[in-house]
Amino acid sequence: MAEDITISQPPSRWQGATDKFFRGLCYTFAWLSIFLVVLIVFRIAMQAGPAVRQYGLGFLTTKTWDPNQEQFGVLPEIWGTVYTSLLALLIGSAFGVAAAVFMSEGYLGGFIFGILKFFHVQFHPFWGKLPNQAEYTLKNLIELLAAIPSVVYGLWGLFVVIPLIRPACNWLHAKMGWFALFSTDLSGPGVLPAVVVLSIMILPTITAISRHSLSTVPPKLRMAAYGLGATQWETILAVILPTAARGIFAGIILAFGRALGETMALAMLVGNANVLSISLFSPANTLAALLANTFPEAHPKEISVLMYAALILLGITLAVNVIGAAILERTSAGLEGGK
């Protein structure tokens, strides 16, 4: 009989037990990771508790930070965080989306193909691969921007960006000091160097997500636009970008979240001054930089106040990230449904 010669057997009791154990373990770990997120929020909120009770909402709207008098307010930090992030977002998304269009339109590959064609080697087994390889390298180079640690960007900003832009900034202040954005001079660290470095740091996020979203635009749409006689850029501006707009928007929101929480480059470049100013050259402070600079030498009484500041930062970034992730989720779901 077949049953006599079969080598298969039901799981032994030991195998059954380990199976149950392993399933349970995976299940527990899944819960554990949710629990971890809740714990992080809860822990920070708990430790912020005393400060929240003591200072209330006035903490958000006052400007002094004086540990000796025990007077604390983070209005300049909130302003600095949002101001630097928005400016960086402006520059970062302009360049990020431009780079994404450059890559998705295959300009570099087309350019190299043109050169090869000039030498009649465009289908050569070796040279013919070059356009694709160049596109791949460009993509990796942009991704490399994200791989450089933020403290290295801070170092670079300190020794390269600041000396580079300082003469121009001081010239602008001298000539156009009446203009609110140029109303102070750049004495070293300040808003502008921080914004420049921050925009470079968020660019890869915007480019990667935008490029992905541009590449999911159905080629039919492009062909239809060309068929109607539109030029390449009329197609890009009127058809491709609007179709990919949602994904690009999600990328920009996620980059905004990253800019809000970015710490080291800002702690090194923004000047850490408790100043509320609209000037691009004035030193300022951000919530993350405040935490980085004050925490290591904080007075025990200050800890709770800093936890309150951390809680505010957590609230802002969490809200921005959840919105970004939700939009991204919906875009991909929408495009998949359309196929």
Next chain:
Amino acid sequence: MATQEAAGSSLQTPLPNDVDLNPLSGVDFSELEKSLRRPRTLINVLLSGLVTCMTLLALIPLFSVVWLLLWRGGSKLSLALFTQLPPAPLERGGGFGNAILGTIIIVVLAALLSVPLGVLTAVFMAQASEKNRLATVVRFAAKVLTGFPSILAGVFAYGAVVLTTGGYSAVAGAVAVAILMLPTIMLTAEDALRMVPPKMKEAAIGMGATHTQTVLMVLLPTAFPGILTGIMLAVARAAGETAPLLFTALFSNYWLTSGGHFNLMQPTASLAVLIYNFAGMPFKNQVEMAWAAALVMVLMVLVTNLIGQSLSRQQIQQEE
């Protein structure tokens, strides 16, 4: 546009005998000329040029950073850097051997914490059905954690570890860094596990393997390169993190062996914090050392990144 209209109208009107049958007659071909004098073409060329310039401009910082690292960091590089302790102000020479060791210890500890949690959670997510609520929530939590500010991981570890154990330590730093590594590991591992062909899983189950045997002997080995890529990427990110270490691992000018025995529960040096501390110092030796440390750190990060990427490429080739 002009071509189509002209062609359309000439076809619809009844044709007298003496008329030219060419449908393109009456088309002003100069209108269609691809010339820079035409605004449409001009705008096209200008925008193409603009996008090209902006992309090149975006890459300048990358080359500038790399050039400065090689130039300012490379000139300082020597064997002593890897074996000696950080110099005091105004002291010459010195190195950052303890910081390199500290970074490695913190990252390894963080990986020990985050890899089991991340991979097993990924196994759960990959095995769960599409409609499983818990899996959806975990995935969303992981995506939200990806954008979690690194400094807040430090704040959490300060509250949860430093305050409870009563001191700055490598362990506290590792907890903070592990939180940042977790989402990367989780999401890439889930992807890798989902890429395993369902046939293999079905074959294992068909042969009577239990759920656990299927996961441990079929799914995990097949998805291993992909999972390892995720771990490598997470490690690369972790090695460069500064903010979560500032007030968890703090910094130390000495080796981890205090009083003759190895102790993880004490302030620990790391390359990232060394760069941050030394960059702001007015001493030339320290600033040069910061650049050299930055070079070493970027090399560590890039090598880990490249290993991770080459692993994922191998996997893709295998599947093809």
